[in-house]
Amino acid sequence: MLGAMAFMVSVVVGQPLVEFLRRRGLGKEIGADGPPSHSTKAGTPTMGGVLIFAMALPITLAANIVDRLSILLPLGTIVAAGLLGLVDDLRTIVGRARTGLNKRLKVFLLTVLGLTAALVLYFALDVQDVKIPWAGEFDLGPGYIPLAVLIIVFTTTAVAITDGLDGLAGGTTALAFLAYGVIALLQEQIYLATFCFTVVGATAGFLWYNSYPAQVFMGDTGALALGSSLAVVALMTGHWLLLPIIGIVFVLEGLSDIIQIGFFRLSGGKRIFKMSPLHHHFELLGWSEPQVVMRFWLLGIVGSLLGVTLAAKV
Secondary structure: OHHHHHHHHHHHHHHHHHHHHHHOOOEEOOOOOOOHHHHHHOOOEOOOOHHHHHHHHHHHHHHOOOOOHHHHHHHHHHHHHHHHHHHHHHOOEOOOOOOOOOHHHHHHHHHHHHHHHHHHHHHHOOOOEEEEOOOEEEEOHHHHHHHHHHHHHHHHHHHHHHOOOOOHHHHHHHHHHHHHHHHHHHOOOHHHHHHHHHHHHHHHHHHHHHOOOOOOOOHHHHHHHHHHHHHHHHHHHOOHHHHHHHOHHHHHHHHHHHHHHHHHHHHOOOOOOOOOOHHHHHHHOOOOHHHHHHHHHHHHHHHHHHHHHHHOOO
């Protein structure tokens, strides 16, 4: 019910938000490092991801926090990372600095956020385990903290890399949150499942305006918020080993970037993919943007179904 409410309110609020961003001239600067066909997207309003955490925040505070204070962790993460992304997006507006925040500074801030979340998980929530299908649950002790930080930073970065086509990051993250919502239900973590479904509803409302051709972009405002909170949700369920399966698209996108950059440096300028991340490679192979998005969504559906099935085997 809260997910449906988040969707409906997002759809209603989304149109005036898009119009506000357009009137204020908050359009995305399109870099020259993408496919030439993307030049037509220049000036499309960005920072639309604010709609997602702006919906998740009041709904969670109003209906999913009484006697459930642990939900403040994923909620705080989605808001904090969203605000960081908002600052970054403001630096990529047409006519302003095009580089966004310094990459090292962004990684540092994400690491601080990840460390804060990891410490809360370990000391406040007493979460320090990993669940392995057919094998059971294992306590990792203090080693859990650096692992949790890496999971949060890598997942957030991978979702941000995925955000390059209309509806791609929004659809795949919604599927991942849906999967972890079901896993949380299986564990009877009703509060966590409710949070996940609220985010799914808010993201679906955003996709109403982000579907091809997009009226608004998610930007890092949405990508950092969704990626970091997805990682925290996975850690709270103990099923973070399933993240590479449920988030198979994020893994492929992130790996394509790493492989392309590494091979380029080692080979003296040669490339494996026509362009990275992976979605651009398929665009240059001749797939239309909607084809790439839909086929990646299908991968996300299969990964989510497999992940939920494996989670039930612990």
